[in-house]
Amino acid sequence: MSDRRNHLILIGLIVAALAGVVAIGIPGSPVHQPIRKGLDLQGGLEVVLKAHPPAGVKLTSAQLDRAKNIMEQRVNKLGVSEPVVTTQGSDEIVIELAGIHNPDQALAIVGKTAQLEFYDLEADLVAPSIDVQGTPFASPSLFGMLARVEAKAKQGTPSAWYLFNAKKKLVAGPVPTRDALLKKQDGKVPKGWKALATPEHTVVVRCPAQSGCIGASAPAPVYYYLFKHNPDEGVPEMTGNELKLSGTRQDFDPNTNEPIVSMQFTKKGAKIFHDITRKEADRGRTRTNLEGHGTDLYQHFAIVLDRELKSAPYINFHDNPDGIEGSNGAQITGIGSLKEAKDLALVLQTGALPVNFSIAERTDVSATLGKDSLREAERAALVGLLIVALFLLLLYRFLGLVAVIGLGIYAAFLYAAIAILGVTLTLPGFAGLILTIGVAADANVVVFERIKEEVRSGKSVRAAVAAGYAKGFRTILDANVV
Numbered sequence: 001m002s003d004r005r006n007h008l009i010l011i012g013l014i015v016a017a018l019a020g021v022v023a024i025g026i027p028g029s030p031v032h033q034p035i036r037k038g039l040d041l042q043g044g045l046e047v048v049l050k051a052h053p054p055a056g057v058k059l060t061s062a063q064l065d066r067a068k069n070i071m072e073q074r075v076n077k078l079g080v081s082e083p084v085v086t087t088q089g090s091d092e093i094v095i096e097l098a099g100i101h102n103p104d105q106a107l108a109i110v111g112k113t114a115q116l117e118f119y120d121l122e123a124d125l126v127a128p129s130i131d132v133q134g135t136p137f138a139s140p141s142l143f144g145m146l147a148r149v150e151a152k153a154k155q156g157t158p159s160a161w162y163l164f165n166a167k168k169k170l171v172a173g174p175v176p177t178r179d180a181l182l183k184k185q186d187g188k189v190p191k192g193w194k195a196l197a198t199p200e201h202t203v204v205v206r207c208p209a210q211s212g213c214i215g216a217s218a219p220a221p222v223y224y225y226l227f228k229h230n231p232d233e234g235v236p237e238m239t240g241n242e243l244k245l246s247g248t249r250q251d252f253d254p255n256t257n258e259p260i261v262s263m264q265f266t267k268k269g270a271k272i273f274h275d276i277t278r279k280e281a282d283r284g285r286t287r288t289n290l291e292g293h294g295t296d297l298y299q300h301f302a303i304v305l306d307r308e309l310k311s312a313p314y315i316n317f318h319d320n321p322d323g324i325e326g327s328n329g330a331q332i333t334g335i336g337s338l339k340e341a342k343d344l345a346l347v348l349q350t351g352a353l354p355v356n357f358s359i360a361e362r363t364d365v366s367a368t369l370g371k372d373s374l375r376e377a378e379r380a381a382l383v384g385l386l387i388v389a390l391f392l393l394l395l396y397r398f399l400g401l402v403a404v405i406g407l408g409i410y411a412a413f414l415y416a417a418i419a420i421l422g423v424t425l426t427l428p429g430f431a432g433l434i435l436t437i438g439v440a441a442d443a444n445v446v447v448f449e450r451i452k453e454e455v456r457s458g459k460s461v462r463a464a465v466a467a468g469y470a471k472g473f474r475t476i477l478d479a480n481v482v
Contacts, residue, residue, distance in 0.1 A: 014409065021416040033419035037098065037374070037426075044096065045103035048361040049111050051091040054176060059091050063354040068093050073350040074110045084424075092360060098424075103364060105343075111357050113306050114347040116240030119227055120276050121214065121300040121312055122283070124235055126202055129215075129225040134287065136300075138213040140220030142204065143168040146196035149226065158197030159229065160204070166192035174204065203229040205302075207309040214300055214312050225309070227302075236304070237276050240352050242269025250345040253333065259341035261332040261348065270326025277301060278323030280315040288317075303332055305344070310335075377430045384434060385411075388441050396448050403444040410440050447472040 023029045051067065053059045068087055075083040075097065084096040097106055122134055128148045130136050139145040143164050146153075161181040162173035171193070175181050181195060182188060189195050198204055205225045207213040213223040228235045247264025265273055280299035287297040298314035311332045315323065335341045389407075392400035414433065418425065425433075451468030459467065 017416075018409065018412055021412045024416055024419050035415075035419055036422060036424040042098055042374070044098035044365055045107065046094070046096045046363040046365075047107060047111075047359055048088065049093045049095065049357040050360040051093075051355045051357055053355045059355060061090070064091065064093070067353045067355065067357070070350050070353055071095060071110050074346060075106075077346050077349070078106055078109065093357070107359075109343050109347060111359070112347045112353075113356050114240070114350070114352045115306055116243065116348060116352065117236040117304045118238035118273075118276070119236045119302040119304060120280060121302040123279075123299075124228045124237075124302075126199075126226050126228055129227070133291065136215035136225070138207060138216040138223035138225060140216075140218045140223055141168070142170060142206075142224045143194070143196070145224050145226060146198065146204075147194075149199055149202075150196060152199045153197040156200035159200060159202055160198045162196050162198075162204075163189070164194045164196065165190075168194075174198075198226065201228060201230040202226050203307060205304055205307050205309055211309055212312065213309065227304075238269060238272050240348065242266050242272060243348065245349050245351055247329065248345055248348045250338075250341045251331075253331075258333070259335050259338045261335065261341055261345045262329060263331070263348070264329040265326045270329075273326030273330065274323050276323070277315050277320065281317040281320055281323045284315060285317040285321070301330075303330070305348075310344075373427055374430075377427060381430070381434050385437065388438065392441065392444065399448050399451070403441070403448070406444070407437060407440055411437055443472075443476045446475050 020031075023031050024033050026032060027034075049071075051059050051064065053063075064087055068085055071093060072083070072085045075085060075095070083098075084094075086094050088094045095107075095110060097103065122130065122136060125136055128137065128145060129139065142162070146162060158178075160174035160176060161178050163171045163181050163185075165171050172181055172184070178195060178197070179187070203226075205227050207216075207223045207225065209216070209219075209221055209223065216223050242265055244264040244266055247262075249262055251260050251262040252258065253260050280301060284297055284299040287299075288295070291297065296318075298316060300312045300314050302309055303311045303313075313331075313333070332344065335344065385407075389404045392403045394400070396403065414436065417423075418433075423429070447468050450472045451464045454464035454467045455461065
């Protein structure tokens, strides 16, 4: 009576557990847990990003870990489900984004250096980007601008190198050394091509036409400036380190309703911003009095992200004779779209990567290919399990029915474990699950054959079943371990 009660309790527990599995598997259920699918089952992007520290600087593990953490924050803000970001080796980061609809855009955001710099535009421009009167000039040709400073670039150590083909089109660069520039060209400049450099302590800043480039004359989609760049001497005057990341957000201009990015400065940053704008207000007033001839010569504050001019607001010395208080922060205006503003705010909110990264490897799996793989895997699994079930039923009859029911329960519990533990299921993993069910079926075959042997030796069915399980256990253990 006691054994029967225990058996009933065991059956009741199994039924309750199976009911729980059903609840986990039904969409809309309060306890529903979807199965996480890997890239090969639902499509997505896997990319390996390689770090490129400045020339002569060794990348540290702390910098790599910091870059990984920043990339994780950016991926999470994108809303990608179940992203995987890991370090690989001493200078690589691997990112897996499953089920993503626009991988190129996501990669551009996640891998963006997001080095934010603030320049006093007129004070920090160098010839040929500014004339002797202090008037900025935006060059429509990068080749033309660098060709004009070619002689100067030979003095000291160039800050960057660029390679142009015979049509003066940029082929490579910027890179820190000439050797790196010509690595794919066997160390030689091809005939008709030109290698040009930026002079020491200068950088090239590009400006898309829609950004409202100061000093642009000839029409062009992109303009270029040559800026001073010497942090030891305080140029650029500010960087993204002076931003409050929590105070950076996408917003709208109250006057035009256009998308903008609002930024808040730290206490130190607010003081620097006030000092810069005060100088610009004083310089603008002085230049207007001496050279303006009735025209206000306002000075500009340049906001540069990854060496691209994002905004260059002018300082109105009439409205702000003492500059602008930094306590209210600053704004990036002239942004093309709401989405661009949101993406820009996202990368600024997470801070700049400590070094530049480039794509070393990339693997794209389309959602269609992923669904096809999953469908074919499910079909193969169902056909295989059906064949195993028919084999057990035809060969062992009642015992085979018991085995099939047991395998069904086992498969249900395995599904629940995968869902609850959050295991990411890939195509090889799916095959592994089928293999485990096959091994479980094999265990039944071993036991049933032992039972048949015991029955042939004259034992009762009850005794044969007990002996079959007892003697088959060692073989089953060996097989599973192998």
